[in-house]
Structures are given as C-alpha cells and as structure tokens.
Amino acid sequence: MNSKDGYEWTEEGGLRQGVPSIGLILPASNLSSSNDVFDVIVIGAGYTALTAARDATTSGLRVLLLEARDRIGGRSWSSNIDGYPFEMGGTWVHWGQAHVWREISRYSMRKDLEISQDYSHGVNSHTLFTATSEKHNLSHESEDIIMESAIKKFINVDGKLGHSVMPFPHDPQHNPEVLRFDNMTAADRISEIESDLTALEYSALKSFILLCSGGTLATMSFYEFLHWWALSGYTYEGCIEYLVKYKFHGGQSSFAINFWNEAMQTKKLSYVFNCPITSVSDDGRSVEVTSEDGRQFRALRVICTIPLNVLNTITFSPPLSPQKSAAANTGHLNQCVKVHAEVSNKELRSWSAVDPSSKLLYAFGDGTTPAGNTHIVAFGANETHLDPEEDIKKTSQILTDLVDMDIKRLVFHNWSKDRYAKGAWFFPGKEFVTKYLEELRARHGNVFFASSDWAVGWRSFIDGAIEEGTRAAFDVHRDLRRSTHGS
Amino acid sequence: MNSKDGYEWTEEGGLRQGVPSIGLILPASNLSSSNDVFDVIVIGAGYTALTAARDATTSGLRVLLLEARDRIGGRSWSSNIDGYPFEMGGTWVHWGQAHVWREISRYSMRKDLEISQDYSHGVNSHTLFTATSEKHNLSHESEDIIMESAIKKFINVDGKLGHSVMPFPHDPQHNPEVLRFDNMTAADRISEIESDLTALEYSALKSFILLCSGGTLATMSFYEFLHWWALSGYTYEGCIEYLVKYKFHGGQSSFAINFWNEAMQTKKLSYVFNCPITSVSDDGRSVEVTSEDGRQFRALRVICTIPLNVLNTITFSPPLSPQKSAAANTGHLNQCVKVHAEVSNKELRSWSAVDPSSKLLYAFGDGTTPAGNTHIVAFGANETHLDPEEDIKKTSQILTDLVDMDIKRLVFHNWSKDRYAKGAWFFPGKEFVTKYLEELRARHGNVFFASSDWAVGWRSFIDGAIEEGTRAAFDVHRDLRRSTHGS
Numbered sequence: 001m002n003s004k005d006g007y008e009w010t011e012e013g014g015l016r017q018g019v020p021s022i023g024l025i026l027p028a029s030n031l032s033s034s035n036d037v038f039d040v041i042v043i044g045a046g047y048t049a050l051t052a053a054r055d056a057t058t059s060g061l062r063v064l065l066l067e068a069r070d071r072i073g074g075r076s077w078s079s080n081i082d083g084y085p086f087e088m089g090g091t092w093v094h095w096g097q098a099h100v101w102r103e104i105s106r107y108s109m110r111k112d113l114e115i116s117q118d119y120s121h122g123v124n125s126h127t128l129f130t131a132t133s134e135k136h137n138l139s140h141e142s143e144d145i146i147m148e149s150a151i152k153k154f155i156n157v158d159g160k161l162g163h164s165v166m167p168f169p170h171d172p173q174h175n176p177e178v179l180r181f182d183n184m185t186a187a188d189r190i191s192e193i194e195s196d197l198t199a200l201e202y203s204a205l206k207s208f209i210l211l212c213s214g215g216t217l218a219t220m221s222f223y224e225f226l227h228w229w230a231l232s233g234y235t236y237e238g239c240i241e242y243l244v245k246y247k248f249h250g251g252q253s254s255f256a257i258n259f260w261n262e263a264m265q266t267k268k269l270s271y272v273f274n275c276p277i278t279s280v281s282d283d284g285r286s287v288e289v290t291s292e293d294g295r296q297f298r299a300l301r302v303i304c305t306i307p308l309n310v311l312n313t314i315t316f317s318p319p320l321s322p323q324k325s326a327a328a329n330t331g332h333l334n335q336c337v338k339v340h341a342e343v344s345n346k347e348l349r350s351w352s353a354v355d356p357s358s359k360l361l362y363a364f365g366d367g368t369t370p371a372g373n374t375h376i377v378a379f380g381a382n383e384t385h386l387d388p389e390e391d392i393k394k395t396s397q398i399l400t401d402l403v404d405m406d407i408k409r410l411v412f413h414n415w416s417k418d419r420y421a422k423g424a425w426f427f428p429g430k431e432f433v434t435k436y437l438e439e440l441r442a443r444h445g446n447v448f449f450a451s452s453d454w455a456v457g458w459r460s461f462i463d464g465a466i467e468e469g470t471r472a473a474f475d476v477h478r479d480l481r482r483s484t485h486g487s
Numbered sequence: 488m489n490s491k492d493g494y495e496w497t498e499e500g501g502l503r504q505g506v507p508s509i510g511l512i513l514p515a516s517n518l519s520s521s522n523d524v525f526d527v528i529v530i531g532a533g534y535t536a537l538t539a540a541r542d543a544t545t546s547g548l549r550v551l552l553l554e555a556r557d558r559i560g561g562r563s564w565s566s567n568i569d570g571y572p573f574e575m576g577g578t579w580v581h582w583g584q585a586h587v588w589r590e591i592s593r594y595s596m597r598k599d600l601e602i603s604q605d606y607s608h609g610v611n612s613h614t615l616f617t618a619t620s621e622k623h624n625l626s627h628e629s630e631d632i633i634m635e636s637a638i639k640k641f642i643n644v645d646g647k648l649g650h651s652v653m654p655f656p657h658d659p660q661h662n663p664e665v666l667r668f669d670n671m672t673a674a675d676r677i678s679e680i681e682s683d684l685t686a687l688e689y690s691a692l693k694s695f696i697l698l699c700s701g702g703t704l705a706t707m708s709f710y711e712f713l714h715w716w717a718l719s720g721y722t723y724e725g726c727i728e729y730l731v732k733y734k735f736h737g738g739q740s741s742f743a744i745n746f747w748n749e750a751m752q753t754k755k756l757s758y759v760f761n762c763p764i765t766s767v768s769d770d771g772r773s774v775e776v777t778s779e780d781g782r783q784f785r786a787l788r789v790i791c792t793i794p795l796n797v798l799n800t801i802t803f804s805p806p807l808s809p810q811k812s813a814a815a816n817t818g819h820l821n822q823c824v825k826v827h828a829e830v831s832n833k834e835l836r837s838w839s840a841v842d843p844s845s846k847l848l849y850a851f852g853d854g855t856t857p858a859g860n861t862h863i864v865a866f867g868a869n870e871t872h873l874d875p876e877e878d879i880k881k882t883s884q885i886l887t888d889l890v891d892m893d894i895k896r897l898v899f900h901n902w903s904k905d906r907y908a909k910g911a912w913f914f915p916g917k918e919f920v921t922k923y924l925e926e927l928r929a930r931h932g933n934v935f936f937a938s939s940d941w942a943v944g945w946r947s948f949i950d951g952a953i954e955e956g957t958r959a960a961f962d963v964h965r966d967l968r969r970s971t972h973g974s
Contacts, residue, residue, distance in 0.1 A: 058545070058546050059545050059546065059547075060546075060547055095583075095585060095656070095657045095944070096582075096583040096585075097585070098582060098583075098584070098585040098586075098587075098588035098589045098592065099585075099589050099592070100585075101585035101657075102585045102586050102589040102957070105585065105586070105657075105943075105944065105954055105957070105958075106957055106958070106961055110657050110658055110943070110944075111658050111661075113655070113658075115654075167602075168600070169582070170582045170588075170592070170597050171597050171598050171600075174598075233720065265968065456592075456597070457582070457592065457597075467592055470589070470592070470593055471592075471593070474593055481752065
C-alpha cells in the first residue's frame with residue numbers, strides 16, 4: 001500500500017504522488033472511544049514519538065498516539081519500490097551513536113547494515129566542479145585529501161581541530177568559550193580562511209557544509225557544524241563514517257516498525273493516524289488535544305514531538321513561553337532536497353560528485369537495485385533551492401549535468417513543502433542554540449517537548465530523536481509516579 | 488558502611504579488609520517469604536544483572552535478585568574513602584559505547600564525567616623501562632609516538648590496520664577470514680614482527696597489550712585484541728579515548744545505584760544479598776535456585792549473570808551442554824591486579840610509566856584527592872602475578888621502583904582471589920571465541936545466560952554488561968509473553 005507521502009517518477013508512469021512503505025499503518029486507527037483519559041498522549045510518530053510511546057507503554061502507561069500522516073517514521077522513512085528501499089529522509093546510522101545503536105542491538109539488527117560506498121566499479125572516481133564551473137576528474141583518494149584539508153582549515157579555530165573549544169561533544173558547552181562560535185555563520189568563518197583555500201578546497205568545503213546544513217553559507221551556524229565535527233570524532237574520516245556510510249539493508253522503516261510492534265504488543269497503545277492536531281490545552285490536571293477535524297482527546301500528560309518548524313501552527317493554552325514562541329517563529333533553516341535516481345549505468349556505482357553551484361550539490365552511488373540498476377542519491381541545499389516535482393525534466397537535467405546518466409526512475413520527498421515538517425533535519429542559524437536550546441527542552445505544565453531538533457548529543461539525527469523520546473518517557477513516568485505516590 | 492570487599496592500607500591503620508561504598512545495600516534483603524513463584528530470578532548484581540532486573544521490573548515482571556556479595560556492581564564498583572572514589576574494577580566509559588552511554592544520558596549523568604589524564608603538572612613525563620630494565624624518560628608526545636608505532640606494527644595483519652579483516656567491529660566475524668586470528672596468541676603475532684620492533688616499541692607494546700588482557704603474551708588471543716582495536720576506531724588515540732580516559736566524578740557506584748533505585752521504585756523487585764547460590768534446577772515449567780545456606784527460590788525464568796570463571800561452581804539440572812561446560816572449565820585468563828596509591832607527591836599527577844618486567848607494568852596519575860594528594864593507578868597482569876595484600880611492603884616497593892613516591896594509602900581489590908569472580912574482565916585464550924562464544928550466549932531451557940564475558944560488541948566492558956542485561960530482559964519478556972498469550 002502507498003503512503004500519501006513522497007513522489008515517484010518513471011518514463012511510463014510519469015510523476016505520481018505517494019510511494020509504498022512498510023511504515024504505513026492500517027487500519028489508520030484502533031481507537032474505540034475518545035472519551036477515555038489516557039496516561040499520555042504522544043503527538044507524532046517519528047523516532048522520538050515511537051521511542052516515547054514504546055517506553056511509556058512497556059512501563060505500563062496507557063498511551064494514545066496521534067499522527068498527522070498515514071505512516072510512522074516522521075522525517076525518516078523508506079519506500080518499498082520493486083524490492084528496494086529508497087530512503088526518503090534520515091538514512092545513516094553508526095554504532096558510535098549510542099541511542100540508535102542500543103536499539104539496533106536490542107532488536108538484533110546489528111547484521112542488517114550495509115555500506116553505501118562501494119569503490120569497486122567502473123567509474124571509480126570523483127567529479128569536482130569549482131565555483132566557476134571548471135570540471136575536475138579526481139580519484140577518491142584525491143577527493144578525501146581535498147575535503148580533509150579544506151574542512152580542517154575551516155574547523156581549526158583553536159589550533160587543536162576543535163578539541164580544546166569543544167572537548168566533550170555530548171556536553172558541548174563544557175568549555176563556555178565555544179559559545180562565541182554560535183555568533184558566527186559559516187560565511188563568517190570562511191571569510192577568515194578564504195585566502196588559504198584553493199579553488200578545489202573552496203568547492204569541496206562549500207558542498208560539504210551545505211550538505212550538512214541544507215541551508216545557506218550566510219545563515220548556517222558555525223557552532224552547529226563544529227558540534228557535528230566533534231561528534232564525528234574531530235576527523236573527516238569520522239564525518240564520512242558517522243554521516244553517510246552505514247544504512248539499513250531493508251530501509252529505515254524496517255527499523256522503525258520494531259518500535260511500533262513492541263508498543264502494540266503491550267496492548268496499551270491506542271492510535272489515530274491521519275489526525276493533524278490544532279490545539280493543546282492544559283487545565284493543570286490534564287491536557288486536551290484537539291484535532292483538525294474537531295475530535296478531542298484527553299490525557300494526564302502530553303509528549304509533543306512536533307518539529308520546530310511546525311510548532312507555531314499549534315495553539316497552546318496556556319500559551320508557550322515567549323522564548324519557546326520566539327524559537328518556533330525563528331525556526332531552523334534546513335531546506336535540503338534529496339533526490340534518488342535509479343539509472344541504468346552500472347558503472348556509476350562508485351562515482352561521486354560535488355558542484356557547489358548546482359541545485360544538487362552532492363551526489364554519489366548509493367546502491368544497486370534488484371533490477372541491476374545503480375541508485376544515485378543527490379542532495380541540494382537552500383543556497384539554490386529546488387522543488388523537484390515542479391519540473392521533472394529540469395530535475396533530470398540537473399543530475400545529468402553532473403554526469404551522463406540514463407534515468408529510469410526518480411524518487412523523493414519534498415520536505416520543504418511538507419506541511420508537517422516544513423524542512424528537513426534541524427540546522428539552526430547563528431545564535432539559535434545559545435538563545436533557545438535550553439528553553440525548547442523545558443516542559444510546559446503537563447506538556448513535555450521532545451524532538452531531535454533540540455537533542456543535546458546527535459541533535460538532528462535519528463540518534464537524537466531516540467535520545468529525546470527516551471528522555472520524555474523517563475520524565476513523564478517519573479512525574480506520574482510522583483503525583484500518584486507523592487514520592 | 489563498609490563492604491566486605493576490597494582492601495585499604497594506611498601507615499596508621501595497617502591493612503584492613505573491606506572499604507566503604509554507596510553500592511552497599513542495606514538491609515541486605517527485603518524478601519518476606521521465599522514461597523513466592525517469581526516471574527524472573529536474576530542471579531548477580533553487576534551491571535548485567537542490574538540492567539536485566541531494571542528492564543524486567545519496569546516492564547511489569549516480578550523479579551527476585553540474588554547476589555553473593557553485600558553490594559551491587561559486580562566487577563565494577565567504587566569506594567568512598569575520605570570523599571574520593573577509588574575504582575576497584577571497571578572504570579572508564581565513552582559516549583561511543585552505545586549501551587552504557589544510553590544509560591548515562593537517560594540518567595542525566597552526561598556532565599558527571601571527568602578526564603583521567605591531566606598533562607599540566609610537575610613531572611609531566613613518561614617513564615619507560617625496556618625489557619632489560621633500561622630506564623628512559625620521555626615526553627608524553629614521545630610515549631604516544633612509540634606506542635602508536637608499536638601497536639600499528641602489531642595490528643597491521645592486512646595492510647589496512649585491521650579495517651579489512653574486521654570491517655564491522657559490532658559484527659566482528661562479518662569477514663570470516665578474521666577467525667584465523669583466533670588461532671593466534673599475542674606471542675605468535677609478536678614473533679612475526681619482532682625484528683621490526685625497537686626495544687622501546689617492544690616494551691611499550693608488551694605493557695599495553697598485557698594491560699588489556701591481564702594475561703600472558705603466550706596465552707592471550709590475538710583476535711580479541713584485534714576486536715578491541717576495531718571497537719576503538721582502529722587508532723591508538725581511539726584506544727586511549729575508549730579504554731582509559733573518561734570516568735565518573737562520583738565513581739562507578741554512583742552510576743550503578745541509579746539502575747538499582749529505578750528497579751526498586753517499581754515495587755516489583757525483591758532481593759537477597761549475601762546469598763551465594765549452589766544450584767539451578769529447571770523442571771521445564773519453572774526453575775528452582777538453591778543458596779549455599781539451603782534456601783530455595785523459584786521463578787518461571789532465570790537470568791544467570793554469573794561470570795565465566797565461576798560458572799562451573801554451580802550445579803545445573805539438567806546439566807549444561809558439553810560445550811558450555813567446556814567453556815566454563817576453560818575459563819578466561821585475565822588475572823589483572825589493579826592497585827591505587829594515594830601519594831603526597833603532587834607533581835606526579837601528570838606522570839605515567841610502563842615497565843614490562845614489573846608486577847605493576849602500567850601506571851599513571853589518575854586524579855587528585857580532596858586531601859590534595861595524587862592518585863596513582865597501576866595495573867599488573869598474569870605474566871608476573873601479584874597478590875598485593877600478601878606483602879604490602881613489597882607492593883609499595885614495586886610502585887616506588889617505577890618512580891619515587893611517598894605512599895599514604897593503598898587501595899585495591901584482589902579479583903584473582905575473589906571467589907565470585909576468579910579474575911578480572913573477560914580476556915580469552917586462543918580459540919575460545921571461535922569455539923564457545925555462540926554457545927555461551929544460548930539459553931538453556933528456562934535459564935538465560937547474560938554476561939559481559941560473552942557480549943558481542945564491547946565484550947568485557949561495562950557496555951557489554953549492559954548490552955547483555957538488555958538482551959536478557961528483552962528475551963525473557965518476549966518468552967513469557969509468548970507462553971502466556973501463545974503469540
């Protein structure tokens with residue numbers, strides 16, 4: 001069955017909205033009566049919500065999960081098209097990411113990972129376009145050398161590659177001096193080192209950091225990139241390892257469904273999909289949640305996992321704190337677009353490219369489909385935004401401008417136009433973390449906020465989502481125990 | 488209050504057995520009647536058992552925990568002597584260790600870590616003795632260069648520093664070719680590269696790998712060290728990061744107590760400390776556990792976390808499989824001794840030493856006590872075994888042979904003479920992993936075996952213990968659900 005989400009294009013079928021996924025939940029609801037007062041309402045069904053709902057139900061709480069979409073996974077879900085999982089959002093995981101790896105291990109999925117890169121095929125090389133559109137064909141070794149050199153120059157604000165300003169990546173403000181880098185954009189930092197960058201280095205750097213932020217150089221926070229770098233072990237090799245290397249053979253939805261099934265098996269999970277909500281009203285004893293179609297649901301506590309960029313579409317009563325509201329109105333700036341191309345060119349499996357001027361500025365071979373075709377994944381950022389569905393011919397042209405390819409299929413999810421996301425993974429502008437992060441993590445009466453968008457560790461990642469879902473379920477459980485037992 | 492475990496020596500007090508710890512549980516039992524049939528009996532109270540008991544109780548199961556000692560923590564516990572936590576066993580943790588970090592994050596302890604090394608004091612140097620007892624004073628930079636060079640020569644069996652023979656450290660046999668290295672001891676591997684090692688490198692290498700194994704070069708498995716190396720990111724810097732760098736400011740027991748408290752708060756945990764058990768008898772429907780003092784306890788399932796080297800002191804009925812018995816009789820070979828010295832020499836905080844011929848072959852400054860003294864930690868291996876309590880004067884002499892120091896206090900736990908451990912963390916001889924690991928992980932009727940000694944990932948580490956406790960609770964819960972619901 002198809003989710004309503006995502007797009008698929010083929011020559012024969014044209015452009016169709018909606019792609020099949022095992023993350024689709026049918027029937028869309030198991031709720032018999034909405035008069036119940038639940039222990040917890042979890043708003044959302046991404047990894048944060050799935051983790052929170054699973055932990056809460058397995059610890060004995062009665063949970064109602066409300067989700068606007070028809071599927072689980074939020075900003076991380078995979079298609080099942082002709083036996084192949086195209087990853088529509090969050091993709092890669094690593095055993096050094098504690099929260100996600102604990103779950104992979106617990107669900108016995110440690111052998112279900114595969115490596116995106118495979119440097120054993122025909123076009124085993126890297127195409128690098130400079131900012132002036134000069135094309136260079138390089139070995140992957142040269143690609144690594146240029147990338148590493150460029151990123152090290154960018155990151156080396158302390159002569160220790162960030163080690164001394166951010167010694168504990170999971171307590172990132174351990175050294176408070178690091179906060180001054182949140183007053184700096186990527187462009188600010190580039191201006192300090194520009195004269196030291198070669199044209200190739202500039203191109204590699206720009207593409208890589210825009211790949212990370214999905215934003216623009218002039219707006220993305222340098223601090224946030226520094227945090228990614230520290231989390232990745234302060235090396236370029238670590239960045240590749242953690243950010244774009246290991247993915248699920250069966251796709252993200254094959255992982256997410258385990259959380260769902262475990263919660264369902266407790267028989268304590270009620271749920272309603274296709275149920276966008278409009279307001280959350282806390283009377284101090286319990287919380288009423290109202291859906292777009294006017295249904296009302298009630299629980300002692302609410303765990304709200306609505307992404308930052310959508311938070312201000314919900315009416316809270318009492319209203320959110322001025323700081324939380326300001327954060328929601330500011331939002332984050334990641335408008336990444338990710339386009340999958342299934343191409344008949346087997347030889348492109350080992351190819352990669354960066355082109356900082358392209359609307360798809362970072363691309364590489366990511367797999368071989370059951371039909372024997374190569375799967376290419378390509379990313380664009382808000383620097384030059386693309387809505388792929390608006391002009392498929394143009395989207396194809398952008399890809400073939402990178403390298404000659406014979407496109408059989410395109411698959412993508414336009415997160416920017418997705419009304420329940422309004423963007424991809426969290427990436428903030430400058431001063432956002434300093435001003436808002438702590439406040440975004442705070443509870444609001446009986447409403448607990450949880451999202452990878454304000455995780456402490458691997459913020460923006462699946463790991464951060466599970467970190468936050470774990471935290472929310474822990475806090476709510478403790479809170480309910482206290483109010484019941486007075487202890 | 489003092490645990491019976493551990494030793495403390497001071498000039499004034501002499502040698503005393505037993506040291507204070509917040510891991511001591513009083514009263515020693517909360518069991519009102521032993522006629523109950525529990526859902527699960529958890530044998531042990533180390534991290535594996537604590538995790539299993541916590542996960543089982545929070546998911547609603549009624550648990551009885553039986554522990555031979557008077558305290559929680561098993562082979563990882565810390566003293567509270569004059570406000571300072573001497574770590575009697577397992578010490579260091581890292582955010583790249585998924586299971587332990589997930590718990591640190593969940594218990595909001597991410598800011599409770601500190602760094603063992605502090606290279607800012609007087610004797611900011613490294614003393615390296617060669618095998619022929621030549622003494623070299625080196626900078627820490629030189630220490631790193633020698634160590635790194637030596638270990639790389641040792642590990643580089645594939646020209647890729649282990650990457651190609653063990654590409655997935657958490658699926659270590661992903662490339663089955665790696666198994667041939669389990670037929671090899673460290674001595675076997677050294678003989679292949681010996682001519683390429685300088686005298687300093689040999690000394691550094693021998694000390695480091697014996698620090699890891701607590702065994703002997705002639706017996707320790709090369710495969711197992713290769714696994715540690717891969718887990719540590721295939722770098723020497725990674726080894727230091729993961730193995731000996733970040734520890735709890737308040738000691739391991741300040742972490743372990745959180746698991747205990749959470750399980751207790753469910754009101755589903757019964758427990759008996761000071762209760763060594765002698766037999767486990769499974770009649771196919773439930774399991775009877777008998778203690779040394781003749782008490783009998785019964786549950787539907789048992790999670791047995793007894794360490795490998797002690798497993799053959801328990802009578803199982805029906806008997807363990809021949810392979811499990813053979814594994815237990817073979818045991819592992821880690822007889823590490825760890826000695827803490829509190830010394831008045833402030834200037835030694837930044838000092839470190841290796842001496843492959845010493846009974847304490849690896850030592851370094853590990854902290855400053857509230858009294859302003861330096862805390863030195865030193866390790867010995869079975870290559871030249873030491874029982875520190877047998878001759879305190881000799882033990883002190885071994886330390887002062889490394890460097891001049893004025894010893895105010897010695898603290899240690901003799902794990903080799905500990906009848907409930909019979910050794911330190913797991914480190915196997917050759918062929919052990921190949922022959923026994925899978926079988927050790929298998930259930931035996933209604934008895935589930937869980938221990939860091941046979942974890943898949945960070946085997947031997949606190950992380951591996953939590954991995955195993957998580958697995959056991961998950962498996963038992965699923966098993967009980969199936970037998971109740973038939974689903």
